[in-house]
């Protein structure tokens with residue numbers, strides 16, 4: 001997108017940061033966009049990071065602290081939950097194992113003796129002075145966005161990051177080790193946790209000179225021009241407004257805490273929108289919620305009414321997940337027929353945008369916010385598109401997704417074509433029409449070969465797979481960015497060598513790493529940033545994309561494997577493209 005030439009400059013205006021997310025049409029946004037054409041922002045963006053999600057699920061899940069200067073504290077050695085659990089554990093063992101299953105390793109949750117690394121304060125021979133293999137690509141319960149690693153990512157080229165405050169109450173309901181400060185009157189409450197995360201983001205930015213929370217696109221330009229990391233705040237939740245009738249006040253409270261973009265879809269159906277149907281765990285939680293939200297009870301194999309989460313037993317959970325998998329979503333095809341949910345077969349969530357969802361969409365548009373369509377059902381996206389079109393083609397984008405027709409396999413633990421979340425031609429049309437963009441997930445997913453990428457598709461689940469989808473997306477006319485989803489309860493791309501290389505397949509035997517540093521004036525703009533040290537490159541080779549500090553090695557791995565420069569250029573322009581998208585949203 002080059003809005004700079006499309007929008008006429010207007011007079012100089014002083015922005016009062018923090019005053020409002022709003023900007024008058026034709027205001028500062030368009031003026032700065034005009035300036036932007038001459039001096040595009042350098043570096044890339046990560047459109048989806050859960051930096052402070054140690055607060056999610058009642059604070060009982062994620063181990064480690066993002067906002068602590070001392071890595072010996074922030075990333076201290078965990079117990080592996082050997083004797084007693086103090087993190088990474090629900091009340092139901094099988095659920096822990098199901099959630100962390102990835103088909104390659106023993107996983108990262110429940111009992112995880114082999115994953116208990118981090119800083120080890122004991123003396124030789126036990127001392128572990130680095131994070132070799134930890135946190136790894138399969139981490140879903142250990143801190144991956146420690147501030148020291150984020151600062152290194154920034155030094156190496158990350159110039160803008162969308163930090164999303166995230167929670168999902170049903171997971172909190174079944175969690176061990178919850179913390180009262182992250183709950184409300186002893187009950188799970190997403191609003192309390194989200195507010196804590198947003199406040200923590202503000203505390204973090206206030207005490208670290210190299211990062212600032214961007215409150216307008218012009219502000220983001222100034223932050224980045226000053227050599228700092230621009231952090232944009234967002235929200236990803238199922239009950240973001242605490243189910244309050246005056247939800248607009250909660251939205252404005254979030255805005256006062258710095259939120260400038262908003263994800264309308266949750267992990268199961270919300271009061272606002274249908275969710276994308278993804279896997280057995282979420283299907284089961286939707287099934288349970290269908291009862292409890294209506295004040296009803298259910299019973300499973302061992303009988304007796306279950307009327308609250310506290311009533312649910314281990315046997316119930318095994319039954320719901322494994323013996324007799326339950327699915328609380330209702331799916332229909334285009335003809336309106338009900339069938340088993342399977343996006344590849346055309347059966348998707350019947351729920352679109354609710355009347356309340358239309359109100360929320362309008363409230364977000366009134367506040368000139370770019371709306372994130374991630375996790376919204378296909379029908380909800382189509383409904384939202386109609387609202388956006390009726391209001392002058394408002395910006396819609398996807399902060400973290402995949403391209404459905406490029407995915408291979410049907411493993412329940414990675415993105416695939418049976419799932420509703422990956423984008424189709426329908427989504428791509430919506431995003432292109434509204435001048436949005438796509439954050440491409442850095443997951444351990446299989447992708448079809450796309451020859452124009454210039455990269456051999458010879459290592460499933462690695463940066464080689466990512467390069468295929470990235471190139472394909474750019475050739476659809478989309479602007480792309482990274483979407484790491486770090487700390488987001490999801491796995492990352494795998495290494496190409498070692499035991500876990502190429503998802504443990506024989507493909508790893510033909511892989512090697514040949515790092516080729518770019519020229520200083522390389523067209524993707526990365527030549528001006530610090531090149532990863534040997535240590536960082538080696539961590540990436542062992543861990544895959546294990547933490548946020550390894551973002552540049554992902555980029556350089558794709559460069560070194562021969563990804564055509566035009567695709568690296570698109571990724572390298574992602575910060576500029578995001579800020580221009582934000583400028584457009586502000587001007588609408």
Ligand SMILES: [Zn+2]
Nearest residue numbers: 063078079080
């Ligand atoms: Zn642990």
Ligand SMILES: [Zn+2]
Nearest residue numbers: 166236485488
């Ligand atoms: Zn997320």
